[in-house]
Amino acid sequence: MDANGYSDPYVKICLKPDMGKKGKCKTQIKKRTLNPEFNEEFSYDIKHSELAKKTLDISVWDYDIGKANDYIGGCQLGITAKGERLKHWYECLKNKDKKIERWHTLVNENHVASD
Secondary structure (H helix, E strand, C coil), X not given: CCCCCCECEEEEEEEECCECECCEEECCCCCCECCCCCCCCCCCCCCHHHHCCCEEEEEEEECCCCCCCEEEEEEEEXXXXXXXXXXXXXXXXXXXXXXXXXXXXXXXXXXXXXX
């Protein structure tokens, strides 16, 4: 939260190992809120057989004008995930071309850059 009591959050999504720019997406910035809702969809042009080898890195950032953006938290979905995140990943792989929506708790691990 900024000094004004709010955040300007946005979400970054990256399919790794890095696919360059085509593997990265960002949501719109939600201004002055502590309870954002991001109802945006993203898709990647990738073969289904290759998807199992990838990890989807989801990170939430607070946009700041004139200084570095603040990392709020994130999670990863992929073969190395654990618990519900791994279960969600397997469900997505098993149900090709079907939307599988789940809530995940953000983890506040140190993130190096906001791009």
